[in-house]
Amino acid sequence: MQLDYNSLLLALGVSSSCLAVTLVGSWLARRPETFLLTCSAGLAPIVGGIFCYGAYVDNPRPMLAILTSLLFYIGFSIIWAAGYQFRMRRLSIDRVLLGSLVGIVASVPAMLAGYDGLAFMVENSVIAVLLMLTAREYWLSRCEAPVPLYGMSGLYALTAVSFVLCAGVLIWDGKLVLGHAPDNWAEDISLAICIAGMTGIGALSLSLHQWRQAAHHRLEAITDPLTGLRNRRALFDLHRHRPFGPSTAVIVFDIDRFKAVNDQHGHAAGDIVLKLFAEELSAGLRASDTAARLGGEEFALVLDNALSGQAEQIAERVRCAFAAREITVEGKRFACTVSAGIALGTAKGIAFDSVLSAADKALYAAKRNGRNRVEVAAYLHTVMPDASRTAS
Numbered sequence: 001m002q003l004d005y006n007s008l009l010l011a012l013g014v015s016s017s018c019l020a021v022t023l024v025g026s027w028l029a030r031r032p033e034t035f036l037l038t039c040s041a042g043l044a045p046i047v048g049g050i051f052c053y054g055a056y057v058d059n060p061r062p063m064l065a066i067l068t069s070l071l072f073y074i075g076f077s078i079i080w081a082a083g084y085q086f087r088m089r090r091l092s093i094d095r096v097l098l099g100s101l102v103g104i105v106a107s108v109p110a111m112l113a114g115y116d117g118l119a120f121m122v123e124n125s126v127i128a129v130l131l132m133l134t135a136r137e138y139w140l141s142r143c144e145a146p147v148p149l150y151g152m153s154g155l156y157a158l159t160a161v162s163f164v165l166c167a168g169v170l171i172w173d174g175k176l177v178l179g180h181a182p183d184n185w186a187e188d189i190s191l192a193i194c195i196a197g198m199t200g201i202g203a204l205s206l207s208l209h210q211w212r213q214a215a216h217h218r219l220e221a222i223t224d225p226l227t228g229l230r231n232r233r234a235l236f237d238l239h240r241h242r243p244f245g246p247s248t249a250v251i252v253f254d255i256d257r258f259k260a261v262n263d264q265h266g267h268a269a270g271d272i273v274l275k276l277f278a279e280e281l282s283a284g285l286r287a288s289d290t291a292a293r294l295g296g297e298e299f300a301l302v303l304d305n306a307l308s309g310q311a312e313q314i315a316e317r318v319r320c321a322f323a324a325r326e327i328t329v330e331g332k333r334f335a336c337t338v339s340a341g342i343a344l345g346t347a348k349g350i351a352f353d354s355v356l357s358a359a360d361k362a363l364y365a366a367k368r369n370g371r372n373r374v375e376v377a378a379y380l381h382t383v384m385p386d387a388s389r390t391a392s
Helices: 002-029 034-058 062-088 093-112 116-140 146-173 185-222 232-239 258-265 267-282 310-323 352-368
Strands: 249-255 290-295 298-303 327-329 332-334 338-344 374-376
Touching: 002 034, 002 185, 034 062, 034 185, 062 093, 062 116, 093 116, 116 146, 146 185, 185 232, 232 290, 232 298, 232 352, 249 258, 249 267, 249 310, 249 352, 258 267, 258 332, 267 290, 267 298, 267 310, 267 327, 298 310, 310 338, 310 374, 338 352, 352 374
Parallel strands: 338 374
Antiparallel strands: 249 298, 249 338, 290 298, 327 332
């Protein structure tokens, strides 16, 4: 029986080590997913603790038990911090310190005083709490990727329950002093659940990694890489099949004399101008509105539930704010202006590309009338799609 238990411990240690290596490899493939690296960092002391516990089973010396506890507390605290990092996109060192210190203060004095049975009760309880807190982090993130996150939170919770069983059996027996490693049915069940849970959590972590990669690629496909706004394709995908009523509006902006900016100050300066205008366009944007870069120096803003005159107010705000902005590139200061065209939907509803075309024509009217101004399309029903792009 002892050989079987040590074999299970060895299997758990090996599977944990393999999982740590796999997570590091996944992180190397996609560096932004730093929670994978944090998970592997947490598995390192857990693997060390597993092998220390195996040595304690054969030679029950208090210092081996204390070392095992320290490694487990640190490892499971880091795993908890990794779950928080996945949810919040930042690492919390406070969680690592809190989980480790609480465990050490709660169990190590009892072990040093010779109450190893009490120390094991506390150790199992603290680890169960850390695992439940980890399960909670993934549960709170479940909307991002429901299938793998439901699975991960469930496996962490199941593993926590197995440690609760271990603590419960020790409490039921009431032995504060054991003189050896706990040996009961709950320990065997917990070890089996840990091995299965480790395998499952590893597979789901990789699935979650793939899920985030796919989501990242989908986001890249609809995002303008320079400004971070939606691109033309995304804008059309979002609005192509919906009718535009009188409370919806499209504003098309075009930076005035942008070619001259590139010629006089360089293309790097032109990129800075585009980024700065995107910032102005996004400022104060409502959740229901959509800002996009159509291409080159042309941008669009789609307003939902716009009140009468609101589109004009927003266009004027953006125009004035951008014109007042002083741009500095390599010590040279200059300013840029923008022209805008506005078109509204109709009472019967009209296609997006027709509204966009009307706004485009109003934009070119603003260009012809002197630039740095806002024009509103007067007769939308007479406007036909026009693909020309001649003004600058």
